[in-house]
Amino acid sequence: AQTVTQSQPEMSVQEAETVTLSCTYDTSESNYYLFWYKQPPSRQMILVIRQEAYKQQNATENRFSVNFQKAAKSFSLKISDSQLGDTAMYFCAFIDNNNDMRFGAGTRLTVKP
Amino acid sequence: ETGVTQSPTHLIKTRGQQVTLRCSSQSGHNTVSWYQQALGQGPQFIFQYYREEENGRGNFPPRFSGLQFPNYSSELNVNALELDDSALYLCASSLETSGRDTQYFGPGTRLTVL
DSSP states (O other): EEEEEEOSSSEEEETSOOEEEEEEEEOOSSSSSEEEEEEEEEEEEOOEEEEEOOOOOOOOOTEEEEEEEEETTTTEEEEOOOOOOGGGEEEEEETTOOOOOEOOOOOOEEEOO | OOOOOOEESSEEEOOOOOOOOEEEEOOOOOOOEEEEEEOOOOOOOOEETTTTTTEEEOOOOEEEEEEEOOTTEEEEEEOOOOGGEEEEHHHHEEEESSSOOOOOEEOOOOEEEO
């Protein structure tokens, strides 16, 4: 069964600095998709970035980038120039062709002024 | 473009009752997935509906059931509510059923079972 592990329950970073959130997953499939979602307090889940497993190039969205290591089954999220609005729960998620999206337990990120 | 909406926002029920939660998918999306998010945890997949048919189910008992309508809106029904059903229920819509299609989430319905 596919599992997603986020080993950092909480992290904090100073405004304008860089932080990396870790995620590992387990699957026997070769074709799948990985996502990072952000869930601000009491607000809805928002897609931050996505990565197709068949693409070797790491995805980038403005200040957000990933380090996708397929062999190691690792998918970390780097947030550059952290902003106060980045404070949220961050969930790593995995989906293959079974339509069953699996989420990690989340990392609570606090950006400090 | 209208995003995913859910109703009601909050709901309080007692053990043994039944509840119906509603979700309107984003314009043009024909696939709706439902998730249960217990406090302090990541969402867990309940089931997915694609063009009015169930298209995958997670590890939830049969008292969790759903419907999808011709306009692709969806309902989640939970019978015989238990205390552990207290959670945030999220629905997400996507353009198609393939894993490559990003799921867009609604704001959720917070269900409290007393």
